[in-house]
Amino acid sequence: MSMKTSTPAESSRNESMAPSAAARLRKVHWYQEPRWRRLGALLALAVTFTLMTGEEGTTRDLFLALREDFTGPGLWLWVGIAVLVWVVREFLSDQASGAAKWTKRTASGPFAAVREAWGSNASLRVGVLLAGLALAVFGPLGLERYWQQVLVDQIAIFVLLTIGLNVVIGWAGLLDLGFIAFFAIGAYSAAYWTGALPVQPPVVLNNFLVIPIAVATCLVAGVLLGAPVLRLRGDYLAIVTLGFHEIVYLMAKNAESVTEGVRGVKVERFSIDLGFFSYEWKLDPMPYYWVLIGFTVLALFLFLRLEHSKVGRAWTAIREDEVAAAATGVNTVRYKLMAFAIGASTSGVAGVAYASKVGYFNPENFAILLSILVLAYVVFGGMGSIPGVIFGAAFLVWLPEALREWVDPKDRYMYLGALLVVMMIYRPQGVLPSRRRKRELEMAEAGIGGADATGPAEGRQQ
Amino acid sequence: MSLSEFWDFLVLGVVLGSLYAVIAIGYTLVYGVLQLLNFAHSEVFMFGGYGGLLALTALIPETTPSGMNSVLYVAIGMLAGAALGGAVAFGLERVAYRPLRRHNAPRLVFLITAIGASFFLYNLAGKLFGRNALPMPAMYENGTALTVFGAELTVTQLLILVSAVAMMVLLDYVVNRTKMGSGIRAVAQDPEVAALMGVDIDKVVSRTFVLGGLLGGAAGFLFGTNSQVWYTMGFLPGITAFAAAVLGGIGNVRGAMLGGLVLGVVETMTVGLWGDDWRYVGAFVVLVLVLMVRPTGILGERLGRTA
Known part of the structure; x- marks a missing residue:
């Protein structure tokens, strides 16, 4: 009877010898880490942009656009931008988010003032709408044909x-x-x-x-x-x-x-x-x-x-x-x-x-x-x-x-x-x-x- | 329409219908797991056509191959089509739909994304490969392969019929008999409970898209072999195949196959009776009639319950 039941020490040793299914599920390969996945996504995006902005293809030569796009400078430009974005995002994120916050703060000041005036002042609203309508009606007279x-x-x-x-x-x-x-x-x-x-x-x-x-x-x-x-x-x-x-x-x-x-x-x-x-x-x-x-x-x-x-x-x-x-x-x-x-x-x-x-x-x-x-x-x-x-x-x-x-x-x-x-x-x-x-x-x-x-x-x- | 013409159109309809059936499976699978009308599936189909076209243009020799070589090139074309179709479907799910699922976005947002993705993909194909239609390079000498009830079946039509049936049998097996299939059915029945039972929903959804994409891509190659490949080729077969999926009961795989066959025959009969200009009207009328009379389709909805 004592032969059949295993002690806790034994069972833990068994586990360490053969990794359990849960441990296998928990294992994360390096390429599955968020950082590298994001790089992969950015590179895929760069390739997409290259194709979108690249050469116009023709039916006479099916591979023309693909060949030009993948050998031309456009690909390297987009890949460079992607890597740059990734570096900023991963290694300079504090500075980047600080800059973003600063921009948002500085830019939101005037917007908030305008929004408040718009919300509180009814005659301003009517005036702006009338002026906009007048501009929409008569403004185009000054445009080119x-x-x-x-x-x-x-x-x-x-x-x-x-x-x-x-x-x-x-x-x-x-x-x-x-x-x-x-x-x-x-x-x-x-x-x-x-x-x-x-x-x-x-x-x-x-x-x-x-x-x-x-x-x-x-x-x-x-x-x-x-x-x-x-x-x-x-x-x-x-x-x-x-x-x-x-x-x-x-x-x-x-x-x-x-x-x-x-x-x-x-x-x-x-x-x-x-x-x-x-x-x-x-x-x-x-x-x-x-x-x-x-x-x-x-x-x-x-x-x-x-x-x-x-x-x-x-x-x-x-x-x-x-x-x-x-x-x-x-x-x-x-x-x-x-x-x-x-x-x-x-x-x-x-x-x-x-x-x-x-x-x-x-x-x-x-x-x-x-x-x-x-x-x-x-x-x-x-x-x-x-x-x-x-x-x-x-x-x-x-x-x-x-x-x-x-x-x-x-x-x-x-x-x-x-x-x-x-x-x-x-x-x-x-x-x-x-x-x-x-x-x-x-x-x-x-x-x-x-x-x-x-x-x-x-x-x-x- | 005389009797011999009737047989001709019937055979044509079955051939076309088997293609629609294969495309419709892609719609129905995705609808089963996500309740989403994947409009971009027609573009998966189109890219399948281009996959086959690109591979064959690059590889095929000047003279038309014969014998085992023909079989080889057909296999290459079909695999390339399926591979590109599967890749596009995978990317589509990853880039467009997965973020929306994370946000638990309303269905309208999914539909608009699907339409946007479809628009993007076919215009991208037009830009990359030119905007004219191209025939598939000849992989074999096309001629009459066999005669059924006096209707002649060409090699291409026989190829379409055989491979479509093979794909459908294979898919039916995958959905009903394999572990992956039971995962798909589980998610279709109840995603939350499936997740609690240890089904990785993201993986199942991704695989469902790829599965539909492989079939759609291969169908694109076959369609291109029968007619031509061009950048908007997915649109009308896409609508028709969707109608087929609804006709058979959306979310139901066997229903999609049946619906595809029925709509293929309806389409060729429309052509036979009223001429080629009205080719796609029949399918649409059938769709509206089905929605009015039996909205759950011939075999009933839902992947999990009936398939």
Whole structure:
């Protein structure tokens, strides 16, 4: 009997002879230490940057870009920067964090003063807003023609689009990737009702009169598309809208007898004829700009009213806790559908305005990447924050135009994709966040609430 | 559509569907463990095509190989495609999704990241390898391999069918019979309890991505062999394969295989009836119909419960 039971001393010796499974699990190789892992990550990042900023490849020589990138000076530059960052981070972290703190302290002084004045002085707020509006309305008169075109064709249109998408993604917390499909529907509605398509409308209308029709069309299309999907799970909306966009795009491209296909459509520009007063919009971009400002201000007015109405509060409730919202009597599906349809109709209005500005468009003007651009603008500026999304659209349209001599226009989208990923990891609330949205995201990280409406709908728990 | 045409389109549909099935497995696995629509999976597929293309362009001789050499080059292409696909999927999980999981980020944030990553990856591929479509170098003399019900099956189609079926059988075995598979199923069922039972969730998630990436990459190579390789090639097959995953019941591996086959046939039948312009409309209509009628898919959701 004494032979079978081992003494404590013996068992500890056994353990030291053959390391236990736990000890093997605890063992950390040198390359698994945080310091070396961080170096590895930085080096991988350096290689990625080399590829991103490197040579443009061609299909004639597949390996050209890889060969040039890995033998050129760019790689060494990025690797050098990576190693430098790593050294500073690992060995000079005290000094570096001291410098960072000092910069933050010095820089935050003026900001804090401005913020306090902004918060306490109402007349200052009104004054600044009026001055900003005046600058937005009349300032562009002093710009070059090229920048005026950019401002109207891209910035103003995209601002309208981002304000619409903000309702869907920022307020209702849904991901809509087919936003541009409704833009296309708006543009083709304008073409149809002004008699520019091969199929003739029952009555030819003025461009401005098409707008309510386009709104109605997009509302109906949005409800028809959203209703089956939003009863289920919010995240299916993303893929279904993506598919919907593809269908609309294919229709525009292939149904030539209706849409002229890839040849494109010529649309009349804006005009007003009231008998005693008539005006036609011509090539000068500024009159269009003022029309678009008008639409934007109108949309802003309506949406800001909505945000603080029963509807807006229902959206907030759904975002923060869908189950609780449903339990307190909020019809979650209805409000989600409403947000989706409102976003769609805003996109439709933008589509009419776009068609009536450019005078000619084809299906390529409604490619899927535009949906993702608008998404990037909303996310960058700050989901749910009106000043944020306006800034996001204006800044991200302006920046690539300003850098067009240095950055190949075809690479823009790559950088925007990377920007989306980086923003989501480090600053999901955006550059100018909405205070409520920011708190929701923080609370979601702490495990409270959802901060979006992409989960399963009520009664369909998985 | 006459009967012989019907058989032609059916065979084509099964071949295409087996590819969709393999891609759909990648969506469904990731959805099972993370409840995430991994939009970037279509880019994993695309990089798989480029992996095969790069390896073969570098290695293949001027004259079309024959006999055992053909088999060798096919194997090289497929392995290279799978390897690059797996590597991209691994990097994607590491760089984009893992930090979000650490923060316990809302699902919307995951979706936006997925879309951003997809956008980044395909534009990066366009920049590195040019933006035109390229055919895969010829690995064998393509001709009729065998005839089924009067429908001719080319060597490429037979290759796709055989390798897709082989991959599906292998994956089914991995998920249902191995330790790694039971880890994946455990995390899909209940991540917290799985962690308490000693499952390393990070490792399981990473392996799930790699597994899906290997399959997606190989499918990309096969797709490229059948048509061409270009930087946006992942988009439409990606949506279709996702629809297939939903059709079969998302999170359910066998469901994804079934859904892929069904959608492949639906797609070729759409082409047969209404022409090539409407190729992708069928899949989308099926997706919306499924969501309306039976949102849990044909075989039901959830990796853990049904597979």
